[in-house]
Amino acid sequence: MIEFDLTIPRLFSEGTGALTVQVALETGSLTALTGPSGSGKTSVLRLLAGLDKPTKGRIAVDNVTWLDTGQRIDMAPQQRSIGYVFQDSALFPNMTVRENVTYAAPVGQVDLITELVEITGIRPFADQKPARLSGGQRQRVALARALIRRPQLLLLDEPFAALDADSSQGLRAVLLDLHRRWGTTTLLVSHYDVDVRALADRVVHLQQGRIVRDTTVADLPTHSGEYIEHIRFDDLTQQWVIETAMSQFRSSNPDWQRFAVGDQIRIQ
Amino acid sequence: MPIDWEPIWLTLRLAGITTLFLLILGIPLAGWLALSRFRLKPVVEALVSLPIVLPPSVVGFYLLLAFSPTSGVGAWLLRTFDLQLVFSFQGLVVASILYSLPFMVHPVQAGLENLPVSWREASYTLGQSPIRTFWRVLLPNCKPALLTGVVLSFAHTIGEFGLVLMIGGNLPGQTRVASIAIYDEVELLHFETAHAYAALLLGLSFVILLLVYAINKRVTI
Numbered sequence: 001m002i003e004f005d006l007t008i009p010r011l012f013s014e015g016t017g018a019l020t021v022q023v024a025l026e027t028g029s030l031t032a033l034t035g036p037s038g039s040g041k042t043s044v045l046r047l048l049a050g051l052d053k054p055t056k057g058r059i060a061v062d063n064v065t066w067l068d069t070g071q072r073i074d075m076a077p078q079q080r081s082i083g084y085v086f087q088d089s090a091l092f093p094n095m096t097v098r099e100n101v102t103y104a105a106p107v108g109q110v111d112l113i114t115e116l117v118e119i120t121g122i123r124p125f126a127d128q129k130p131a132r133l134s135g136g137q138r139q140r141v142a143l144a145r146a147l148i149r150r151p152q153l154l155l156l157d158e159p160f161a162a163l164d165a166d167s168s169q170g171l172r173a174v175l176l177d178l179h180r181r182w183g184t185t186t187l188l189v190s191h192y193d194v195d196v197r198a199l200a201d202r203v204v205h206l207q208q209g210r211i212v213r214d215t216t217v218a219d220l221p222t223h224s225g226e227y228i229e230h231i232r233f234d235d236l237t238q239q240w241v242i243e244t245a246m247s248q249f250r251s252s253n254p255d256w257q258r259f260a261v262g263d264q265i266r267i268q
Numbered sequence: 269m270p271i272d273w274e275p276i277w278l279t280l281r282l283a284g285i286t287t288l289f290l291l292i293l294g295i296p297l298a299g300w301l302a303l304s305r306f307r308l309k310p311v312v313e314a315l316v317s318l319p320i321v322l323p324p325s326v327v328g329f330y331l332l333l334a335f336s337p338t339s340g341v342g343a344w345l346l347r348t349f350d351l352q353l354v355f356s357f358q359g360l361v362v363a364s365i366l367y368s369l370p371f372m373v374h375p376v377q378a379g380l381e382n383l384p385v386s387w388r389e390a391s392y393t394l395g396q397s398p399i400r401t402f403w404r405v406l407l408p409n410c411k412p413a414l415l416t417g418v419v420l421s422f423a424h425t426i427g428e429f430g431l432v433l434m435i436g437g438n439l440p441g442q443t444r445v446a447s448i449a450i451y452d453e454v455e456l457l458h459f460e461t462a463h464a465y466a467a468l469l470l471g472l473s474f475v476i477l478l479l480v481y482a483i484n485k486r487v488t489i
Contacts, residue, residue, distance in 0.1 A: 051389050077392040084393040090386035094408040103404070104394035149395060 006057035019209035035206035036230035050077035083146030091130035136167025275449035294372030302380035328434025379413025
C-alpha cells in the first residue's frame with residue numbers, strides 16, 4: 001500500500017491556492033490521475049518522486065516512511081524506489097538505447113535487462129542514439145529504463161502526450177503487458193480518455209489542486225455529455241483546446257470559440 | 269636571422285599545463301556553480317569573473333605581493349615546499365590558472381545550465397548520485413562547451429603579457445614566453461625577429477581556432 005497526504009502552495013490558472021491530495025494506492029494497482037492543465041497532476045508525481053518538497057505531508061510505502069514533514073523525514077529521490085517516465089522521455093542523448101536502459105541497472109541483472117528489452121520491443125534499435133528514434137520508441141525506452149530497478153512505484157507523466165494514435169496504442173499494449181507481468185503499482189497522469197479507460201482500474205480527478213472525484217473506471221461517466229472544465233487557445237498549434245473531466249480535444253474549427261466552461265459537449 | 273624557439277616552446281608548455289590544471293579545477297567548479305543553490309554563490313561567481321574586468325597588471329601586482337617570500341603565502345610555500353613562485357615558471361602556471369579561470373568556467377557553466385533539468389532529475393530517480401549524474405550524463409552532453417573552454421583557456425594563456433611580465437619578469441628559458449620575447453625584440457629594434465615570433469603566434473592562434481570551429485561543427489553528442 002502506498003499512502004500519501006501532500007500539501008504545497010501552487011499557482012493555478014484561476015489564481016493561487018494549495019495543492020492538497022490524500023490518496024492510498026493499493027499495491028499492484030494502476031491509478032490514473034486526471035484533470036485539466038495546471039490542476040497539479042505533475043506536481044503530485046514530482047512530490048512523490050522527491051523532486052519537489054511539500055510544505056506539509058507524508059508518504060508511506062509499505063509502511064516505510066519516505067516523507068514525513070512532521071518528523072523531518074525526507075528521503076532523497078535516489079533513495080525512493082521509483083521509476084519515473086517524463087513527458088519528454090528525458091533519455092540521455094550521449095548514450096545508446098541499451099546504455100540508457102542499463103545505466104542504472106543493478107549489477108548482474110542480465111536476465112532482467114534482456115526481459116525488459118524484449119517486452120518493450122526496443123531490441124531493433126538498441127544500439128541507436130535516442131535522437132534517431134520516434135516519440136513512441138523513445139517512450140518505450142524511457143519505460144524500460146524506469147523499470148530496470150524494479151521500483152515499488154512507477155510514475156508516468158503524460159507518456160502519450162506527444163504520440164500519434166498508432167504509437168499510443170503500441171505503448172499502451174507494452175504498459176499493460178508489463179503491468180500484468182510485474183504488477184508494479186503505477187500512477188499515470190494522462191489527458192486522454194482512451195488511455196485512462198484502457199489502462200487504469202481507478203481514476204482520481206484533480207481540479208485546482210483538490211481531488212474532486214475518485215472512482216473506478218467502470219463508474220466513469222460515459223462519453224456522451226461531458227462538461228467543459230477548461231478551454232483555451234493554443235498559440236503554438238493555432239488550435240482550440242477543450243478539456244473535460246476525462247478528455248482533451250483539439251480543433252482549428254473557429255466555431256469552438258463559442259464554447260464556454262460548463263457547457264456540455266457530445267463526443268462522437 | 270635565426271630565431272630562438274625557446275620562447276615558443278615555453279609558451280606552449282605554459283598554455284598546455286595551465287589548460288590541464290584548468291580542466292581539473294574548472295570543471296568541478298563550473299558544475300558546482302551551475303547546479304548549486306548555495307546562497308553565497310554570486311560571491312564565488314564574482315571572484316571567478318574578476319580577471320575578465322581587471323587589467324592584468326592589477327592581478328599581477330596582487331599575485332606578486334602574495335607570492336613574495338616576505339608575504340605569508342609566499343613564505344609558507346618557500347618554507348614548506350621550497351617553492352618560490354615569483355620569477356619562476358611555476359609562478360607563471362599558478363598565475364595563469366587564476367587569470368584564465370573564467371575562460372574555462374564560464375562556457376562549461378553555461379553549457380551545463382542549458383541542459384534540460386529533466387535529464388538530471390531522470391538520473392536521480394534512477395538512484396544515481398549527483399556526482400555520477402554529473403560525470404555520466406551532464407558533462408558528456410556539454411562537449412561543445414567543454415571544447416570552447418579548453419580553447420579559450422589555451423588561447424588566452426598564449427596571449428598573456430602583462431601578468432607574465434609582473435610575475436615572471438623576463439628570464440630566458442624560465443619565464444621569457446613569446447609575448448615577452450616580441451616586446452624584447454622590438455625594444456632592441458630587432459623587428460625581423462619580433463615579426464617572426466608575432467607571425468608564429470598569429471598563425472598558431474588561427475590554426476587552433478580554425479580547428480575548434482571545425483571540430484565543434486562535427487561534434488555530436
